[in-house]
Amino acid sequence: MRTDHGSDPGTGLVSAACAGDPQAVEGLVAQSLPLVYNIVGRALGGGQDVDDVVQETLLRVVRGLDRLENPSSYRSWMVAITVRQIRDWIRGRAQDRETREPVELAARFADPASDFASLTVLRLQLDSDRREVAEATRWLDEDQRELLSLWWLEETGELERAEVCEALGLSGKHTAVRVQRLKEQLDVARTVVRVLAARPACPELSELIQGWDAVPSPLWRKRIARHARGCAHCGARQERLVPVGRLLMGLPLVVPPAGLQQAVWATIAPVVPSAGGTEAGAPGSAGPRTRGAHAAGWAAARRRTPGRAGHARTVTAAVATATVVLGAFALVHYQGADRTAAAPAGAPTAGSAGTSAGTPTSLSPSPSPSAKKKRKEKKEKESKPSASAGTARASRAPGNEAAAPAADPVVSSPRKGVGVWSFPGMSDALSRSGAGWYYTWSTAHPGIAASGGADFVPMIWGAKSVTAQALSEAKAAGPYLLGFNEPDMSAQSNMTVDQALDLWPRLQSTGATLGSPAVAYGGDRAGGWLDRFMSGAKQRGYRVDFIALHWYGGDFRTEAAVEQLRGYLSAVYARYHKPIWLTEFALIDFSRGTRYPTDAEQAAFLTSATKMLAGLPYLKRYAWFGLGTDETGPGTTLFRSGSALTAEGRAFRSAL
Structure with a gap:
């Protein structure tokens, strides 16, 4: 009963x-x-x-x-x-x-x-x-x-x-x-x-x-x-x-994902009749009608509506702009949601010198993503690790600020994500970006309000991150867990293959769907770091559910860069035959210091690359590097100076 x-x-x-x-x-x-x-x-x-x-x-x-x-x-x-x-x-x-x-x-x-x-x-x-x-x-x-x-x-x-x-x-x-x-x-x-x-x-x-x-x-x-x-x-x-x-016995229903309510109604609304024969919710629509009067309205509504769920796919962009989510179907993305709320004025925030009880002081348990730049510019002052260095991957030359946010529609997709480090206005930027998911190179996301419907995906950054607290946070955060960050780089998690394999069972113990360590390069090479890790995992009976990869292109010609990225992903898939997440990518040339394309070139690449990625059945998610920064000048971020949308930011908002 x-x-x-x-x-x-x-x-x-x-x-x-x-x-x-x-x-x-x-x-x-x-x-x-x-x-x-x-x-x-x-x-x-x-x-x-x-x-x-x-x-x-x-x-x-x-x-x-x-x-x-x-x-x-x-x-x-x-x-x-x-x-x-x-x-x-x-x-x-x-x-x-x-x-x-x-x-x-x-x-x-x-x-x-x-x-x-x-x-x-x-x-x-x-x-x-x-x-x-x-x-x-x-x-x-x-x-x-x-x-x-x-x-x-x-x-x-x-x-x-x-x-x-x-x-x-x-x-x-x-x-x-x-x-x-x-x-x-x-x-x-x-x-x-x-x-x-x-x-x-x-x-x-x-x-x-x-x-x-x-x-x-x-x-x-x-x-x-x-x-x-x-x-x-x-x-x-x-x-x-x-x-x-x-x-x-007594288990509740699984809550539908945030946004499905609006998507369903956007599909159904055209078939709902109203007294004036207009669509439900349109001006002039009326309330209940008599049983005898409504038949013609239902028939008219059916005539003006597509016959298959293919209609639902055409409303994605419109649905993504909806701002009302019925509370009954809201999804709590992070257990203990009070931890994700924006900090009160004067309270310590991510990257600040102060701490709050049980809350990390930065978004990363190690040097910020800017440390990647060290592999080519070890002598640059900006590449020194810092507890508050959650800024861009490299320093930027002075430049003009981005234009004010455009009123272009935002395409929402659970596939597209973004890496987030600490900067003023990051929560607002995340909600405006259209990202379906994000990560912070950590198992926590302090200072980021859980708004905009983006899911948080935790990461165990390196050997010192494999702690009881981090594993507990990862287990509570959701169904996915990203493995070690660039273990093949001395400036990043810097781990041997055997060290990573010895720690892997502790990551498996979370029960999460587990991504491989994300190597900085050479994921397609026989005998490379990732290849040796995957072979060792198979020998030991360990589980690796998907491959995480990073890719940075030094060729700023859009067509050539997109083809190079496609070739790399294809080669990695051919080697491991597992789903792939591209968790960092952008155009940055590290061959002679650090060189960036113009914002227009970066935006053109982002638009073309995401269209290409949509056609790869094994590419399940991607994350752009990265959300934003308070620095000026050329770079890769979607937002600059806190809330100013860049050209690549507008391209990302429109990407699938």
Whole structure:
């Protein structure tokens, strides 16, 4: 039976929505979104298509409201539509795999933490047993995910068994048999998760998984489970499994991502009729209408609306400019959000001489990103490490200030990110940049208010950063963790391959989706630092989920620079066959001191490069170097003098 966690919109709201009241339709969509998002997310295992399927599902729900005869059956009807939409998507994906190689390639290299298991762990802050269940869902067969999405919500109290049966089109007895089989396979998958995470690792298991690419699959589930059943070391870990239903009981829904509410409404609004035949929310629109009067309005609205979720993709830029996010769907990106609030006047801030209890004094646990410049200009005064040196990578010659911020639209994308160091107005600049994520070369982000919807990604900078506090902060910050920063550079984390490998299990212990150490150069070279690290990680049975890379181009011709970047990324992918994050890139020539292109040249490169990156299925995220500085003159930053938008800043705001 559904508990108080269940959110039934009530027949009054449903009736008003069916009668064409735009406000009622919007309220109904808002109440339906979390349930639809959780069903779709878990059924599809997460990924970039979840939002599209959610939008298409709710669009079909709204389009069908005028044909819903019994408002009290709305929830069952909506869930059934959701399941049909999921099945349509799966069939379409199977056809695409047969006919379009690029789609198959993109699916193969899905973002490793875009799956719903990681989102569940992150957003619900699960304990160890519940975390194990969430991670075990990755190991289920694809045809079981649909049932999982519904049964999970039944166990958490959001759905009733009758609603599950109706959505599946099965009898109660048949549904019970399928659920029992699902539980059995889920327990097998929990054992697989448990033995893989065990420390010390089983030597025989480590040898067995030498050829495994770390991607959960039915074949490897069977192999690992078969080993666990016959292994004395691993067999004991199959005991004392808490019944999965007990673990799920009372869990809340996973919160939809910030911005999905606006994206859904932008997709749906054109099909919502109003009394004057205008779009919902337009001048002249009216309130509820009679049942007899609204049919023509629904039909007219449907005629002026695109028929597929492709419409949703065209509203991204418009949605990104929306400033109102319903509180019910706000996502807390950082556990303990009070730490991210802007400091009061007079309070110590990042990079200041003072400290507050438990708060680092700078955004980096080591010399700031400007230390990279040392590799070519060790004698320059500006490259000396400093606790407050969170400024630009190199000194800049005097120059004109950037023009006032333009009123151009901001394109929001979870793929595009930016490196952030301390400068006045950094929180405001971050929210204006359009970045979907950011990092600070640290596990903390003091002085940066969590605004603008950008997600924080922590980094373990170097050997001295591997502390209990840093690992705890990394675990709390989210599903991703970036590894060591330029360990191949003496001016950066300066680590040997063996030193990095010895510390790697401590980074793995966070449970995060883990990026490789980001080398400064040579990531594509056989026998290079990264190549030796990846070979050692494979030999030791360590997990590396994606490759992090840095790239700086000294050729300021746009076409040539973009092609050089493409070639480097392609070569790295060909060597490791793992998703790639480009976590630092820009045009800087280090061959003769430090030389920058003009802002116009930098902006042209940024625009062309990001278009190229959008076409690489294995390139999952990128981060420009960097957000801003209080210095003047040529450089690479998006903002200068605190809040002045540069030419490259305007290019970044428009980038995909």
